[in-house]
Amino acid sequence: MWSLSVALILLLVMTFLPTAYVIQQPGPVYNTLGEATTSDGEQVPLISIDGATTYPTEGSLDLLTVQVVGNRERTPSWFELAAAWFQPSRAVLPIDAVFPVGQTTEERNEQSAADMVDSQKEATAAALTELGYDIDARVTVYSVLDDSAADGILEKDDVILSADGRPVTDASSLREIVNEGGGDPVELVVERDGDELTLSVTPRESEVEGESTLLLGITLLHDYEFPFQVTIQLNNVGGPSAGMMFALGIIDTLTPGELNGGANVAGTGTISADGTVGPIGGIRQKMWGAVDAGATYFLAPETNCAEVVGHVPTGLRVFSVSELDDALDVLEAIRDDGDLDALPTCTAG
CATH class of the missing domain: 3.30.230 (Ribosomal Protein S5; domain 2)
Structure with a gap:
C-alpha cells in the first residue's frame, strides 16, 4: 500500500513537472x-x-x-x-x-508569415x-534586423537591383556576392519609392548553423511582375x-x-x-x-x-x-x- 501510494504521488508530481518537448x-x-x-x-x-x-x-x-x-x-x-x-x-x-x-x-510568427x-x-x-508566361523577378527587403549592418541604411520594401555591379536575382545570389567580398563594404543599388539609390553596407561576420558567414542583417522576399x-x-x-x-x-x-x-x-x-x-x-x-x-x-x-x-x-x-x-x-x-x-x-x- 505504501509503495502504491508513493507511486501515485510521483505520477501526480510528474503531471506538473515541466518538460523539454512539444508534440x-x-x-x-x-x-x-x-x-x-x-x-x-x-x-x-x-x-x-x-x-x-x-x-x-x-x-x-x-x-x-x-x-x-x-x-x-x-x-x-x-x-x-x-x-x-x-x-x-x-x-x-x-x-x-x-x-x-x-x-x-x-x-517566429513574423518569419512564418513572411x-x-x-x-x-x-x-x-x-x-x-x-x-509559358515570362516572369520578371525582383528581390525585396522584407525586414531589417535591429542593430544589424543594414539597420538605418536599408528599409522594408526596398527592391535590391544589384550588388557590387552584379544583378541580384534571388537571396542566394546576394549572399554569394556578400561573402565573396570578404567583409568589404557592399555597394547596393536599390529602388525605393520609385527612385534608384546607391547605398553602401558593410556586412558583419556571424555564425549560422555552426558555420561562419557574412550577413547584412535583412530578410528578403522574392517579388515578381505577373x-x-x-x-x-x-x-x-x-x-x-x-x-x-x-x-x-x-x-x-x-x-x-x-x-x-x-x-x-x-x-x-x-x-x-x-x-x-x-x-x-x-x-x-x-x-x-x-x-x-x-x-x-x-x-x-x-x-x-x-x-x-x-x-x-x-x-x-x-x-x-x-x-x-x-x-x-x-x-x-x-x-x-x-x-x-x-x-x-x-x-x-
Missing part, C-alpha cells in the same frame, strides 16, 4: 481548388484569378498543415508525451527544434512559368511548405479540364520559381492528415523520402517528386489511367 500532430487540411474563410468569416475561393480565363475544377489538391502542442510558456505534461509517443500520427520533438533559443514567439507570403509568390511564378492578378486567401497558416500545392492549384484553375482527373490528391513541398520542389517538416503527420481528409494519393518531396519509408498510412499511395513537372506527371497518370507503377516513389535506401 507535432496533423493540422487542418485545405483544398487549393476549394474555398477558404477570410478574417471576416466570409467564404471565398482559396485561389482567385483576375485578368485571365479560368476553368472549373473537380476533386481536390489538398495542402497539409501541422499543429504544435505546447510552447516555451506551457509544455505538454509527461502523460501527454507518453500518449503521443504511441500514436503514429503524432511526434514528440525537443522544444529547441521547434522554438529556437533566443527567438521570441513574435519573431515564408507564407514568399511561398505564394514563388508558387505563382512557378505555375505561370510552366504555362501578367494578371493571382490572389491566395489562407488565414492563420504560415511557412513555405504549401508552395507546390499552390502552384498545382493555379495551373488547374488556368487550364481546361481537371488536372487531377477529379481525384482527391494531397501533397506538400516548398517550391521555387524554377519549379524545384524542396523539403518540409512534419511529413509523417501530413500523410495522416491526408488520409483523414480522404486523399488516396500523396505527393512527397524526394528530399523527404527517408522519413516516408515505413511510415505510409494504409490506403495512401505516395509518389516522390523533385520538380513541378514530376507532380504534373503524377496527376496526368491519375487523370488518364496511366501506369502509376512506373512513377517514382519513396524506397528504402
Whole structure:
C-alpha cells in the first residue's frame, strides 16, 4: 500500500513537472481548388484569378498543415508525451527544434508569415512559368534586423537591383556576392519609392548553423511582375511548405479540364520559381492528415523520402517528386489511367 501510494504521488508530481518537448500532430487540411474563410468569416475561393480565363475544377489538391502542442510558456505534461509517443500520427520533438533559443514567439510568427507570403509568390511564378508566361523577378527587403549592418541604411520594401555591379536575382545570389567580398563594404543599388539609390553596407561576420558567414542583417522576399492578378486567401497558416500545392492549384484553375482527373490528391513541398520542389517538416503527420481528409494519393518531396519509408498510412499511395513537372506527371497518370507503377516513389535506401 505504501509503495502504491508513493507511486501515485510521483505520477501526480510528474503531471506538473515541466518538460523539454512539444508534440507535432496533423493540422487542418485545405483544398487549393476549394474555398477558404477570410478574417471576416466570409467564404471565398482559396485561389482567385483576375485578368485571365479560368476553368472549373473537380476533386481536390489538398495542402497539409501541422499543429504544435505546447510552447516555451506551457509544455505538454509527461502523460501527454507518453500518449503521443504511441500514436503514429503524432511526434514528440525537443522544444529547441521547434522554438529556437533566443527567438521570441513574435519573431517566429513574423518569419512564418513572411515564408507564407514568399511561398505564394514563388508558387505563382512557378505555375505561370510552366504555362509559358515570362516572369520578371525582383528581390525585396522584407525586414531589417535591429542593430544589424543594414539597420538605418536599408528599409522594408526596398527592391535590391544589384550588388557590387552584379544583378541580384534571388537571396542566394546576394549572399554569394556578400561573402565573396570578404567583409568589404557592399555597394547596393536599390529602388525605393520609385527612385534608384546607391547605398553602401558593410556586412558583419556571424555564425549560422555552426558555420561562419557574412550577413547584412535583412530578410528578403522574392517579388515578381505577373501578367494578371493571382490572389491566395489562407488565414492563420504560415511557412513555405504549401508552395507546390499552390502552384498545382493555379495551373488547374488556368487550364481546361481537371488536372487531377477529379481525384482527391494531397501533397506538400516548398517550391521555387524554377519549379524545384524542396523539403518540409512534419511529413509523417501530413500523410495522416491526408488520409483523414480522404486523399488516396500523396505527393512527397524526394528530399523527404527517408522519413516516408515505413511510415505510409494504409490506403495512401505516395509518389516522390523533385520538380513541378514530376507532380504534373503524377496527376496526368491519375487523370488518364496511366501506369502509376512506373512513377517514382519513396524506397528504402
